[in-house]
Amino acid sequence: MAAFRTVSSVRGVLRACSETSFPRLDEFTRKLSCTIGRFQLAEGESDTAQFPGAKSGYTSNLKFMRPDGFQRFPIYQVLNKQGELIDPSQDPKLDDDVILKMYKIMTTTSHMDTIMYESQRHGLISFYMTNFGEEGTHVGSAAALDPKDLIWGQYREAGVLMWRGFPLDKFMAQCYGNDADLGRGRQMPVHYGCRDLNFVTISSTLATQMPQAVGSAYAIKRTGQDRCVVCYFGDGAASEGDSHAGFNFSATLDVPIIFFCRNNGYAISTPTHEQYRGDGIASRGAGYGIVTVRVDGNDAFAVYNAVKEARRIAVKESRPVLIEAMTYRIGHHSTSDDSSAYRSVDEVHHWDKQDNPIRRLRNYMMNRKLWDKEKEEAWMEEVRATVLKTFNKSERTLRPSPSTIFEDVYDEMPDRLYGQMREMEQHVGRYKDNYPVKRYKKIK
Numbered sequence: 001m002a003a004f005r006t007v008s009s010v011r012g013v014l015r016a017c018s019e020t021s022f023p024r025l026d027e028f029t030r031k032l033s034c035t036i037g038r039f040q041l042a043e044g045e046s047d048t049a050q051f052p053g054a055k056s057g058y059t060s061n062l063k064f065m066r067p068d069g070f071q072r073f074p075i076y077q078v079l080n081k082q083g084e085l086i087d088p089s090q091d092p093k094l095d096d097d098v099i100l101k102m103y104k105i106m107t108t109t110s111h112m113d114t115i116m117y118e119s120q121r122h123g124l125i126s127f128y129m130t131n132f133g134e135e136g137t138h139v140g141s142a143a144a145l146d147p148k149d150l151i152w153g154q155y156r157e158a159g160v161l162m163w164r165g166f167p168l169d170k171f172m173a174q175c176y177g178n179d180a181d182l183g184r185g186r187q188m189p190v191h192y193g194c195r196d197l198n199f200v201t202i203s204s205t206l207a208t209q210m211p212q213a214v215g216s217a218y219a220i221k222r223t224g225q226d227r228c229v230v231c232y233f234g235d236g237a238a239s240e241g242d243s244h245a246g247f248n249f250s251a252t253l254d255v256p257i258i259f260f261c262r263n264n265g266y267a268i269s270t271p272t273h274e275q276y277r278g279d280g281i282a283s284r285g286a287g288y289g290i291v292t293v294r295v296d297g298n299d300a301f302a303v304y305n306a307v308k309e310a311r312r313i314a315v316k317e318s319r320p321v322l323i324e325a326m327t328y329r330i331g332h333h334s335t336s337d338d339s340s341a342y343r344s345v346d347e348v349h350h351w352d353k354q355d356n357p358i359r360r361l362r363n364y365m366m367n368r369k370l371w372d373k374e375k376e377e378a379w380m381e382e383v384r385a386t387v388l389k390t391f392n393k394s395e396r397t398l399r400p401s402p403s404t405i406f407e408d409v410y411d412e413m414p415d416r417l418y419g420q421m422r423e424m425e426q427h428v429g430r431y432k433d434n435y436p437v438k439r440y441k442k443i444k
């Protein structure tokens with residue numbers, strides 16, 4: 001009887017919430033087609049279950065739920081491919097300078113990618129990963145966040161960091177591992193991080209950022225800060241066990257986090273149809289009891305609206321939100337990959353030429369007379385020159401002194417480590433003709 005009362009009261013609270021305290025959640029659910037995977041009885045069920053593990057009813061109808069029996073998650077859009085507003089009520093009404101910033105960051109990221117990819121091909125850096133095709137997810141999400149929100153990235157989110165003001169020379173310094181790199185060349189290229197910009201350093205090991213991000217969201221909740229955590233991950237990372245741990249802890253601890261999935265169709269050579277049988281990543285949200293929405297990641301405005309509302313829910317209601325942004329990885333997975341081995345040129349060409357986020361935003365700006373051919377030409381020249389100038393400077397900047405690899409682990413270097421450092425210094429000093437010492441700052 002007590003349990004029955006509890007179930008009824010839970011339903012009552014929920015009904016009250018949806019009618020009164022959370023009216024905008026209803027609106028969000030309707031407009032952005034998100035679901036809340038909690039406390040819904042199926043048709044014909046009675047409200048009498050007393051199990052601690054399921055607040056559900058009984059039925060004498062033996063019916064297995066088949067995955068194809070569920071409605072597929074629709075993809076929320078604001079702009080069509082021609083850059084026209086599909087439904088004017090969904091116009092995010094961004095200031096012109098915000099829209100221009102979006103476009104400039106998208107195109108700067110793309111130019112940086114082109115130059116850095118080539119520089120790896122010429123043997124100047126060891127590795128690189130491009131962001132081609134996913135720029136809309138970066139600027140759309142970054143613009144909707146507060147700079148104090150803490151970001152845990154995967155590795156293909158350079159535009160998010162650029163939005164926050166990370167300068168080009170710092171991106172390149174990181175990839176070159178030169179002395180201007182914040183991490184002093186101790187990380188692989190593209191593993192950016194910046195404490196001042198609330199962007200946690202990237203970790204190569206897939207999905208480790210997910211439970212860690214939840215932990216930081218829990219800390220934010222416990223200290224009552226008015227901010228949230230944003231955790232980016234790919235469709236491939238979502239196949240890791242850590243993603244389950246992250247999702248479930250976030251839901252059961254009710255933490256303010258936005259899980260932002262970039263579903264770009266591939267985990268290196270594994271296409272999504274070999275990766276899961278369900279309806280993408282969004283369909284998992286309800287199973288965890290997480291508010292979820294799916295958006296067109298090539299539509300920066302749709303991403304903006306979704307993240308803005310997700311942030312509101314995460315912060316005000318202290319609960320996780322899952323966003324699945326559908327997009328396409330136009331570049332190879334990394335410089336270690338040749339994607340022509342597993343996908344057709346025509347497929348890549350389609351997304352590059354027909355459904356590209358940069359093109360869509362440019363179409364919008366042109367329709368609005370915010371942008372024109374002359375502005376485009378002038379900007380392309382400017383951004384190309386800036387990227388090349390920064391690249392040349394980074395290439396010439398010396399790498400840190402080799403001694404720095406021993407630093408920054410301990411506040412005071414233990415004798416054991418100090419001995420190893422001295423041994424390395426003597427060794428390099430004795431055999432300096434065998435090492436590229438001229439490219440490094442002097443050993444202290």
Ligand SMILES: Cc1ncc(C[n+]2csc(CCOP(=O)(O)OP(=O)(O)O)c2C)c(N)n1
Pocket residue numbers: 156204205206233234235236237238240262264266267268329333
């Ligand atoms: C635990 C772990 N397993 C495997 C890898 C190798 N790996 C690096 S990236 C990657 C694919 C990730 O795909 P996805 O999450 O979809 O991101 P995308 O590269 O498509 O942006 C794999 C398998 C890794 N880094 N870590």
